[in-house]
Amino acid sequence: MSEDAPKPLFLERATYRKRRMGDAARLLPVLGIVLLALPMLWSSQAGDGILTTRVMGYIFGVWIMLAVLGAALQAYLAPDDRKADSSKDE
Amino acid sequence: MVTLNMLVLVSLLYVALLFAVAFGADRAALRGRGRWLRSPLIYTLSLSIYCTAWTFYGAVGFAARSGLEYLTIYLGPSLVMVGWWWALRKMVRIGRSQRITSIADLISSRYGKSNLLAVLVTVLAVIGATPYIALQLQSVALSFSAFAQNDPGSELPSIESTALWVAIGLALFTVLFGTRNLNANERHHGVVMAIALEAVVKLFALLAVGVFVVWGLAGGIGETLARIDQSKIATWDVPSSRWVGLTMLSAAAFLCLPRMFQVMVVENEDESHLRTASWAFPAYLMLISLFVVPIAAVGLDLMPSDANPDLFVLTLPLQEGRDGLAILSFLGGFSSATSMVIVAAIALSTMLSNHIVMPIWLRATGGSAVVSGDVRQVALLARRLSIVGVVLLGYVYFRMSGGGAALAAMGLVSFAGVAQFLPAMMGGIFWRGATRSGALVGLLVGSSVWLYCLFLPSFGPSALMPQDVFDQGLWGMSWLRPYALFWTEGMDPLVHAVMWSMLLNMAAFIGVSLISFPTPLERLQGAQFVNVFQHSATTGGWSGGLAQSEDLLIMSQRIMGASEAQQFFAKAARRQGLPGYLPEPSTDFLQQLERELSGSVGGATAHAMVSQIVGGATVSVQDLMAVADETAQIMEYSSQLETKSQELTRTARQLRNANDKLTQMSEQKDTFLSQISHELRTPMTSLRAFSEILRDTDDLTAAEQDKYATIIHGEALRLTRLLDDLLDLSVLENGQVILNVEHGTLRQVLDRCVSVSGGDARNMVIRRNHEAEDVMLHTDLDRLSQVFINLISNARKYCDADEPVVTIRTTSEGDDLLIDFTDNGSGVPTDQQSVIFEKFTRVGQNEARGAGLGLSICREIMARLGGSITYLPGQSGASFRVRLPVAMKMAAQ
Numbered sequence: 001m002s003e004d005a006p007k008p009l010f011l012e013r014a015t016y017r018k019r020r021m022g023d024a025a026r027l028l029p030v031l032g033i034v035l036l037a038l039p040m041l042w043s044s045q046a047g048d049g050i051l052t053t054r055v056m057g058y059i060f061g062v063w064i065m066l067a068v069l070g071a072a073l074q075a076y077l078a079p080d081d082r083k084a085d086s087s088k089d090e
Numbered sequence: 091m092v093t094l095n096m097l098v099l100v101s102l103l104y105v106a107l108l109f110a111v112a113f114g115a116d117r118a119a120l121r122g123r124g125r126w127l128r129s130p131l132i133y134t135l136s137l138s139i140y141c142t143a144w145t146f147y148g149a150v151g152f153a154a155r156s157g158l159e160y161l162t163i164y165l166g167p168s169l170v171m172v173g174w175w176w177a178l179r180k181m182v183r184i185g186r187s188q189r190i191t192s193i194a195d196l197i198s199s200r201y202g203k204s205n206l207l208a209v210l211v212t213v214l215a216v217i218g219a220t221p222y223i224a225l226q227l228q229s230v231a232l233s234f235s236a237f238a239q240n241d242p243g244s245e246l247p248s249i250e251s252t253a254l255w256v257a258i259g260l261a262l263f264t265v266l267f268g269t270r271n272l273n274a275n276e277r278h279h280g281v282v283m284a285i286a287l288e289a290v291v292k293l294f295a296l297l298a299v300g301v302f303v304v305w306g307l308a309g310g311i312g313e314t315l316a317r318i319d320q321s322k323i324a325t326w327d328v329p330s331s332r333w334v335g336l337t338m339l340s341a342a343a344f345l346c347l348p349r350m351f352q353v354m355v356v357e358n359e360d361e362s363h364l365r366t367a368s369w370a371f372p373a374y375l376m377l378i379s380l381f382v383v384p385i386a387a388v389g390l391d392l393m394p395s396d397a398n399p400d401l402f403v404l405t406l407p408l409q410e411g412r413d414g415l416a417i418l419s420f421l422g423g424f425s426s427a428t429s430m431v432i433v434a435a436i437a438l439s440t441m442l443s444n445h446i447v448m449p450i451w452l453r454a455t456g457g458s459a460v461v462s463g464d465v466r467q468v469a470l471l472a473r474r475l476s477i478v479g480v481v482l483l484g485y486v487y488f489r490m491s492g493g494g495a496a497l498a499a500m501g502l503v504s505f506a507g508v509a510q511f512l513p514a515m516m517g518g519i520f521w522r523g524a525t526r527s528g529a530l531v532g533l534l535v536g537s538s539v540w541l542y543c544l545f546l547p548s549f550g551p552s553a554l555m556p557q558d559v560f561d562q563g564l565w566g567m568s569w570l571r572p573y574a575l576f577w578t579e580g581m582d583p584l585v586h587a588v589m590w591s592m593l594l595n596m597a598a599f600i601g602v603s604l605i606s607f608p609t610p611l612e613r614l615q616g617a618q619f620v621n622v623f624q625h626s627a628t629t630g631g632w633s634g635g636l637a638q639s640e641d642l643l644i645m646s647q648r649i650m651g652a653s654e655a656q657q658f659f660a661k662a663a664r665r666q667g668l669p670g671y672l673p674e675p676s677t678d679f680l681q682q683l684e685r686e687l688s689g690s691v692g693g694a695t696a697h698a699m700v701s702q703i704v705g706g707a708t709v710s711v712q713d714l715m716a717v718a719d720e721t722a723q724i725m726e727y728s729s730q731l732e733t734k735s736q737e738l739t740r741t742a743r744q745l746r747n748a749n750d751k752l753t754q755m756s757e758q759k760d761t762f763l764s765q766i767s768h769e770l771r772t773p774m775t776s777l778r779a780f781s782e783i784l785r786d787t788d789d790l791t792a793a794e795q796d797k798y799a800t801i802i803h804g805e806a807l808r809l810t811r812l813l814d815d816l817l818d819l820s821v822l823e824n825g826q827v828i829l830n831v832e833h834g835t836l837r838q839v840l841d842r843c844v845s846v847s848g849g850d851a852r853n854m855v856i857r858r859n860h861e862a863e864d865v866m867l868h869t870d871l872d873r874l875s876q877v878f879i880n881l882i883s884n885a886r887k888y889c890d891a892d893e894p895v896v897t898i899r900t901t902s903e904g905d906d907l908l909i910d911f912t913d914n915g916s917g918v919p920t921d922q923q924s925v926i927f928e929k930f931t932r933v934g935q936n937e938a939r940g941a942g943l944g945l946s947i948c949r950e951i952m953a954r955l956g957g958s959i960t961y962l963p964g965q966s967g968a969s970f971r972v973r974l975p976v977a978m979k980m981a982a983q
Contacts, residue, residue, distance in 0.1 A: 025175060026173070026176070028172050028173065029170075029172045029173030029176070032168070032172055032173075033169060036165055036169075036337070037334070039326065039333075040330040040333055040334070042326070049324075049325030049326060049327055050325060050326040051319055051324060051325065051326070052157055052158055052318055052319075052323055052324055052325060052326055052383065053315045053318050053319055054326075055326040056158060056318075056383055059158070059161060063165075063168065063372065063376045064373075064376065066168065066172050066369075067172075067370075067372045067373040067376065068369075069369075070172050070368055070369030070372065071369035071370075071373075074365045074366070074369060077365075078362075078365060
């Protein structure tokens with residue numbers, strides 16, 4: 001193991017995970033767009049339309065999920081020394 | 091029962107609270123305390139100015155009319171915030187590193203600081219924001235009147251006068267806290283704190299009303315849902331085009347609204363706040379819109395059918411007699427309206443004063459701002475007047491439009507207007523190929539379509555646009571109908587206008603960008619914007635006051651010299667009435683300093699240096715380019731000097747060489763003259779002496795006569811030869827020689843020469859390589875022989891070896907034929923080598939015959955033949971190289 005080894009091709013586990021979470025954060029709006037576009041494709045069997053309450057429940061559910069996922073990802077990705085240290089223990 | 095007076099009192103108290111909060115926050119920030127002022131929470135809350143009175147009151151009305159469609163207005167921004175990594179992060183970074191003051195500034199800076207673009211963006215922003223401000227004034231006025239209806243005892247002030255008082259109050263607040271400092275880039279801590287407080291108030295109010303409606307009126311969640319299912323908005327029937335179109339529109343407007351840009355980018359304290367806001371703001375929007383549908387459904391159920399659904403938030407508690415809740419709700423709406431007006435006024439006034447008022451003022455005063463030094467006051471005044479103007483404009487619009495339902499529709503129209511900035515802005519920060527012309531044309535096209543298809547028709551048929559334009563299209567062209575552009579009939583007017591304006595905007599922007607060429611400044615700015623993450627660390631804060639003066643002094647000492655700089659600074663400090671060496675860095679002083687420095691380092695450099703220290707800002711590209719120009723000029727000048735001096739040195743060396751040569755030649759000439767006179771004189775003396783003997787002596791024997799006559803003949807021949815040589819040289823030098831070109835091999839020529847010059851006689855050995863000499867020549871062979879004979883006889887004369895040997899070596903170099911004549915003597919001394927080919931040169935002091943013309947003649951001959959003869963140093967003895975060019979060698983082969 002030489003001291004001045006070039007940048008490794010493969011990252012250690014924690015860094016790798018962090019990068020993938022970065023990807024996830026970037027893709028979150030895409031997920032949101034797809035999920036929020038979904039109600040447009042719904043149709044009721046009876047022909048009298050989907051109930052507003054059901055769609056509302058779905059959309060607010062997606063909304064909350066986006067916020068929670070976003071918060072979780074940002075907390076994980078925040079540049080925090082404490083996290084960087086503890087990540088070795090995983 | 092709430093009386094109107096009580097309501098006024100509550101509003102005044104609330105405004106007083108806002109003043110106190112803003113004032114306190116400003117004070118705390120000034121003292122450097124109040125870290126909490128810069129927390130991500132405050133940043134997130136300040137973003138909530140997105141939710142205006144249009145949200146607070148209008149969302150319920152929107153939902154009452156078209157169900158869940160209102161959600162699009164909040165889903166768009168939520169998606170933008172969740173995807174902050176893509177666009178917002180870059181916008182904020184650019185805004186911070188380039189000290190951007192408004193969205194007009196961002197677009198104009200990106201496209202080479204084009205003021206034309208800035209003016210266009212500003213005008214569009216004002217057009218878009220004015221109805222919106224009017225809407226806020228209207229909503230406050232309407233909420234007052236809602237209370238008034240419940241309080242028949244009090245005299246009802248007209249809606250107009252209420253709106254006027256609100257407008258005046260808002261303008262006052264904004265002027266007080268929005269223009270405390272000139273630097274538009276500096277954070278307005280007071281204002282941000284106030285709107286953060288208002289964000290909490292409006293969220294709390296709306297949630298409170300929602301909770302009251304769900305649990306107080308409907309009787310629980312299940313009951314509420316049942317009521318929704320029974321209401322007229324029970325089914326999900328939002329057209330897909332509007333669902334997608336409005337979400338995209340609100341997302342675009344969220345990025346482009348001047349007031350959003352103000353809080354999101356300009357007031358941003360720390361990039362990492364975006365991280366928090368990325369999830370916290372969607373959560374805020376979710377909470378704000380959570381109870382909208384229940385309130386709408388219950389309102390539709392409980393309120394009389396002619397009630398304005400836009401005011402359900404207020405009228406539901408009022409009708410149920412919940413005065414406290416009604417006042418809270420009123421305050422929520424009031425907060426939404428005021429915070430929007432305040433921030434919009436700040437954002438628009440910055441744009442108006444920076445891009446319209448100031449340029450005009452500077453031009454009007456003949457651009458003397460640099461000299462007069464009171465720009466600061468003028469700029470502040472311009473900004474204050476702009477604030478008053480913007481709010482007043484909103485009020486005038488409110489009065490003109492009559493405050494009808496038309497105004498309610500203006501929210502989305504306004505969104506579509508500002509969304510026109512999106513292509514130029516996003517293109518500008520992601521695509522280096524975007525040009526100013528493209529942005530300009532795109533904006534013009536997009537805003538024209540918006541004006542024609544949405545803004546003007548929004549006033550209703552026959553208001554600003556004649557009815558037949560709606561029916562038949564402009565000038566009777568059916569494809570130009572405002573609601574059916576290019577025959578796209580049957581579309582929702584809003585979606586139609588948004589689609590066409592954005593499509594044409596983007597097409598024009600991209601198309602013109604592709605075919606136009608950016609100016610250097612544009613290209614520089616483009617690179618800086620697009621690659622902002624590569625060369626910008628987050629910029630630090632400002633350091634103020636004397637620290638700057640000290641930095642300036644340090645810099646000036648380096649440039650002006652220590653004592654001069656200190657004197658200059660001390661004098662300035664005395665003028666300002668300060669002791670010591672450090673004056674306040676006032677505009678006046680900085681200008682003087684800059685002028686003083688520009689004497690040493692040039693104007694642009696001085697400006698850049700001073701602004702770097704004082705502005706705290708990065709040096710503008712224009713400054714840098716001016717510096718580069720100056721530097722380039724200096725470098726060019728110095729390189730010219732260097733070239734000249736090199737040339738001079740070279741010339742001097744050549745002159746010195748020429749002089750040396752001349753001196754040498756003059757000496758040679760002297761030597762020659764004495765030589766030639768001696769050479770001529772010796773035979774002449776013999777001629778005279780022997781001819782006198784022949785004439786005067788009678789008794790000469792025949793043998794004696796013969797002997798003397800032979801001597802005379804010999805001497806005469808010698809004289810003739812000498813004169814012949816001189817004549818030959820003169821002919822050659824004047825170029826009058828006629829060449830007699832023949833064919834022959836080199837070997838034949840050399841054979842003849844060797845035999846003529848005496849062959850191998852007198853112990854001199856001539857070494858040759860006959861095979862190499864079998865080369866056909868095509869030249870004047872007689873002249874060539876003359877050269878060879880001369881060289882061989884020179885060797886014979888001057889070679890001082892005991893057993894003289896001459897080597898004739900024939901080689902070829904490239905296409906040239908080289909014939910070297912090398913003897914084994916001591917050679918020609920180095921100092922003589924350069925002159926042996928000169929006329930009248932005779933090497934050494936030996937008693938050799940000849941007048942020193944031989945090699946001169948050889949050189950001239952070879953020059954005529956197109957070749958050359960040179961002395962070849964470094965051989966075993968004297969060595970001459972004859973070079974014959976290819977034409978003479980090849981021709982006969």
